[in-house]
Structure formats: structure tokens, C-alpha cells
Amino acid sequence: MYSFLQGPVDPVLLVLDATLVMGCAGIPGLFLKRPGPGQVVAALCTICAALIGIPTVLQLLLSGTTATRSIAWSLPFGPCDLAIDPLSALFLIPVFLVTAAGSLFAVGYWPARQYRRSEPGLTLFFGTLGASMALLLMARNTVFFMMVWEVMALSAYFLIVTEHEREEVRRAGTIYLIATHCGSALLLLLFSLLAAQTGTFLLPPAGSLSALTPLAPLMALAGLIGFGAKAGIMPLHFWLPPAHANAPSHVSALMSGVMLKMGVYGIVRTASFFYDIPLVWGTILTIAGIISALLGISFALAQRDLKRLLACSSIENIGIISLGMGIALVGAASRIPELMYLGGAGALLHVLNHSLFKPLLFLGSGVIIHATGTRDMNLMGGLGKTMPRIGGLFLVGTVAICGIPPLNGFVSEFLLYLGFFSQLQGDNLIYLMAGAPVLALVGGLAAITFTKLYSSVFLGTPRSPGGGVHRGGELQMGVPMLLCAFLCLVIGVVPQMALSLVSPAVMTLFPRLPLLPLSAEYGAILEKLSLAGVLLLTMALVVTVIWKWRLGREPVTAAPTWGCGYQRGTSRMQYGGTSFSELAISIGNGVVRQRIERPLLAGLFPERSRCSDTPTETLLDAIIAPFFQAAGMSFAFLRRLQNGLMHIYVLYIFATLFILMLWAH
């Protein structure tokens, strides 16, 4: 990278500067009395940071090189090395992109004038969350890693509890905080074991450790649980739906689109340390992925809260990503380069894809909530008529997340399918074939889920009065969505380009195997896919043009959806989200529950009554909450230590000092 003034510029330094700008973007707003300018300044700073960061990172990624830099610090944990290798670079793209998109979206969605009290904090922590994630990806010193990991966790907590006046929000925040710190505890274990093994606090380079040492399985398990808690792999997903549902929408977009991926990054990074990974590691990750994907999407299907549904679908997508990583590790264990490449590339491309369409959907949900004032899909409807543009953008997101061509979700799932089928002629991994129908089932359920979502929100007629009123800020909210939708389409139509971004990252992951020819081979396959995508788009365009033309020729009469010519039809007589998904849920009953309370109808003219449904949170309510209650009961005696007497607290310090002195003695 060259600057005009001084010649070569260190790319790490450039990204670091961009990160600092992003992290400090919210600070001016804290000191301004007038609401508004601070938020705009923060958005501009973050966008500038993204404009510096993304090109630098892309250049590093495409050249496949690793840039390193050491920062001087006075802590006794060895040098604080920062590095951007292709793997970090790949994850850095969404960090910059989604943070910038979210901070622009916030200007329209959470205007400072309207939310005077909560806006400065929200803006500040949004920036620190983005910056901490960027630093996390660059950190090569485990102590520094833990520091920024904690900054990330706490920033996210403060973002979740933005509307802390509501009890529900505080509960979501507390559950998140507990989950994230349980994860951090295991990460400390992981890093201490690593330090014990390598003798330094630096992360070991890829493929440098043996997985057959007695400590290695413990490290892998600590990494899987610690990072998995952040990523939301089942059964560690329980914090995710309430946290995502109760945070402001652009925060959910950043958390779901990017923060969960930090967990994935951690798992991938931990796996990359070892060169002789046993088969069982890959199998565990694959099974965890399958469970998360299947159960995640089943939970999503049962939801009636728009954002909870999207959050559950994040669990599904994380499941697909870990499924891909799992088969890559299975491939590594059985020395099958195709499997490693396809699994790794599918997973990493899905990381990139999910960080485009999920923020798109969450931002869209923000606009919807803004317009309707509720998160309950059963109270929405007909928004497609009042805000057709947002509806169109949202449709792009739903099609992409269902993995339907020609959008990006299809490409990554296609790679995974190729991976499953690649073992058809193999000798001993033929059972991997079973993954294909599972992935297909997940895709089918996703299609039902998002049909339910889209139809109950955008189609039909409004189910509650006053819905669908747009309250300004369309431009700031629309532009980030448009950007995400555009990128979804680009990756979908020219997938070979996206593959060339992902390939260097896969190669850093498995440095010992020659994956370059495979990258060229599958690039060629994706080029054919690109042709099909272009064809499909052209067809869609032609059909639309013909349809518009036909519409223009005939007289058009407007009537309510599901009106069916009936004079006194009300909006409550249409299919609701719950009725749409009821059948699908009843098939999966037991795993997913939806408690529907319906009245018993008798006689010819039944009286007015109520019917309600609530999806149940099986894991949190049945296992985790009782577990924590039991833990709270059995450690109640510890609460006596905190008795509020200042003298006793001083006594604790004194006693500690005394014991330390005696011990040193």
C-alpha cells in the first residue's frame, strides 16, 4: 500500500487507524449539548473508517499475504503482536461494512432528537463494539485478545440494555452477560493451556501444534465451548434470541451479522493451530452444526416475534457454518483435500454471506418496527403496499437467507452440497452423504419460515390500526439496506469472485496442503453457476416487464387481499403467521413447542373469545434456569460475605494482605 506523501504505508497501521477512528466515533457526541450532530459525526467517522479499512483489507486478502506489526506495551505478557492474515482479513470485511451501515442506519432509526438520553451511549458503544471486534481479529497476543474480547462483550451488553427501563430488556442483558462470561472463563482456560504448551502468550501459527498431546483435546473443548457460547452453537444459544430481540435493530444487525462470527473465528483459529486433527473433532463440530441448524430453524418457525425469528435463524446459519467447518476438519483428519476445501470455503463464504443478508433483514425489521410500533408479526400485514421499496429490499434478504439462486445464500450452501457429494465415490466417508438431505431439510424449513415472515408482514391487509405509517428517515435507513442487498446480489451473480476472496483464507487455515488447484477448479464450476444466475435474473426481469406491460393495458381494480368478493371482510380473517406455520410445527412437536390456547367452540353462534400462542423456550426454562437457581441456592452462603459493612470489607483486604505476608514468609 502506498500513500502519496511518504511511500509505503503499513497496512496493519492503516487498519488500526481506521479501527481507532471507529472506536472513538461516539466520543464527540458525549460532549455536545445539542442532540443530533454527534450522531451524524459518528456515522461519518465510521463510514470513513470503513472506506479506509475495507480496501486495505481487500488488497491484503487478494494478495494472500500476512501483514504484522508489534505494538510496544509495558505489560509482562510478551510482545503485543498484531497481524492481518487472509483469515483475519476475511472476517474484517463484515466488521467494517456492517458497523458503517449500522451507524448510518441509526441516524434514521434512533434519531438523537427523539431519544435524547439513550442516543449518546448507544452511539459510543456501537463504535467500541465494532472497533473491539476489528482489534480482536488482529490480536495475536492472547492477553490482548482477552482484553478486547471483554471490551466487545461489555459493549454488546450496554447496547442490549439500551432500553433498560423495560424489565424484559434487563433480563435479556443479564442472561447475555452470564453466557458471555461463562464463555470467557473457558477461553482463559484455553489460553492458559496454550501458554503452558508454547511457552509464550502469542497465538501459535497455523499447523504448529500436535493434536495428539494429552492437553490438546482439553484445549479444543475449551475453545469449542468458549467460542461456541459467543457464536450461539446449540446448546449454548439460549442467550441469543432474547438479546437480539430486545436490542435496537441496528445493534441486532451488528451482533448477529458480525459478533457471532467472532465466535466462529475463534473456533476456526483454534482448529488451525493443530496439524493432525483427529476425526472425532470434526465429527463433534459437524453434529453440533447439524443440531444447531435443524433446531435453530425449527425454533425460528415457531416464533411470532419478528426479531426473535431472525435471531433463531442466526442460530441456524451458525449451525450451517459449523457444519461446513466440521466437514472441513473431517476432511483434514482423513486427508481429503476436496472435503477440506469445500467445507472450509463453504463455511467461510457463508460467514460472509450471513453477514450481508442478516444485517439486511435486521435493519429491515427495524424499519418495520419503526412503522408499526410492534414486533409481533401477527399484528402486522400489508406493509408491502405502504412501503414497497423496503419490502423489495427485504425480499432480497429473505430469498438470500433461504439459499435460493441467484442470491448469495445459495452459493455457500452449493459448496457444502458439493462437499457432501464429493465423497460419493470415496471409500470410508460415504456417510457424509447423509448431510445433504439434512441441509436440504434445513433449507426447506427456512423457506417456510421466511415465507411466513414475509407474507404476514408485507402481504395481506394491516392487522392492527395505525400500522404502516412511515415516520421519516427513509434515506438513512434505506441506503444501508440497499448496500447489503446489492452485495448479496453481487456475490450471488459472480460467485467466483467471492470464492477468490475466501480461498486465501482457507489456505491459511490448512497451510500444509496444496489447495491452489482446487481453488481454480471450483472457481470454474462457480463461473458456470454465475451464467445460470445471470440467466435467471434475465428471466425474472423479462417476466416482470411482461407483467407490468399486461397490467398497464388492462384496467386495474384494487381490493383487499383475501377479500374474495366478500363485502364485510376484516383484516382478522386472513391467514396469520401462526396459522401458516402451525402444521409444520405440529410435525416437529416435542422438539419445538408452541403453546396455543384456543377456546372450545360450541353451538351455532359461539361467543367472543380469545386464542393465543406462545413459543416456549425449552432449553432456557427447563434446564438452564433451574440449574442456575440450584447454583444460586447452594452458593447462598457466599452472599453473606457481601454484608454491606465497610469495616468487614477492609478486614477482607487486611486478611488477604496478612495471609500473603505469611505465605511469602
Place this chain on the structure above:
Amino acid sequence: MITLADQLLVLVLLINFISLGTGRLIFAIRAVAVQGVILGILPGMIHSFSWHLVGITVVIIIVKGFIIPRLLGRAVHSAEIKREVEPFLGYVPTLLLGAIFTAFSFGFSGSLPMLPEHQNYMFVPASIATLMTGFLVLTTRRKAISQVIGYLILENGIFIFGLLLAGAMPVMVEAGALLDLLVGTFVMGIVMNQINREFSSLDTSLLTSLKEE
């Protein structure tokens, strides 16, 4: 000169016992003021003359000997409390504990790996003993003013330890430590004022009502 310094340190230790044994707040404040003045003189005893040293001595004597006692005296006057009634632990037990801790600190510092030029001084044991006295006052007394006194004694203990390094210590650090003390006393004064206004008493054990259930 060394013996004089040691004798002054013995005086410091005796003042520790005074502050442990007395219930009269004004008396304890004066005792700690005297302790501060002695500590102000001490650097001059063990280090060679320099204007830097003179400056430190003067400032320490002014701050520890006059300003802080003045502030505390005013607080006692305005709160209208003369005595520490009902401490958590009686005066005699605290005195005994103080004696035990002083003995312990002498034993402890004997086994510390010290530089040969520091070995003959009483600085380290006196420092640890004073520190522990401060802790004792902090833990056993109920009134906020006694807490401040405990804090001052604690600080004095740390200061004695710092004397060993006084030659090497830059002015900024010393000024910082003094400023720290002064600000600490101010803050505690404000806290006392607030406690007094909120609970109409300076009993810090009432602060338990602030505990989160």
C-alpha cells in the same frame, strides 16, 4: 543520626498505640498530626541536605501537621461528636492486637531480603506496624472520622516505607502522593457530610442499608 531516626520511629510506634487506645477523637487527630510532623522531619535525618528535601519537609509538615488536622477538627466540631462510643472491638483488645501486630512486623521484616544499607534501620518494621495499625483502626471503629484517622495512619505507614527510596524518588511522585492524601481527606470529608445529612449520624455501619439485596 541513625539512632535519632530510630528513636523518632519509636515515637511513631508509640503514637500508633495512642491512636488505638483513645476514644477521644480530637486527641487521636492531634496524635496523628504529631506523627505526620515527625514523618516530615525524618527525611532530613537520613538524607543529605538539598533544597528539594527542604521543600518536601515543609510541605509535609504543613499538610500533615496543620491542614488535615484542621479539616478534621472542623468536621468533629460541626458533627458535634467528641468520642468514639461503641467501637466494634474494645480499646483494650485493639491495643493487644496492635502489640501483636507490631511484634509480628518486627519478626516479618527480619526475614526480608533487604539491601545491607537498610538492614540496620527500623524503617521496614515501623512501616508495617503503622500500616497494620491503620488497618486495625479502619476495621474496628464505627465513626466516619475514625475511619479517616485510620486511613491517615495507613498512609503514614506507606510513607515510612517510601522514605527508604526518598533519594531516588522524583518530586512529582512525592507531590502526587501528598496531593492524593489531601484529596482523599477532602473526599472523605464530603462523604462524612453526606452520611451525616442522610442518617443524622456518622455511624458507617448504617451504610448497610445501601447494600443491594
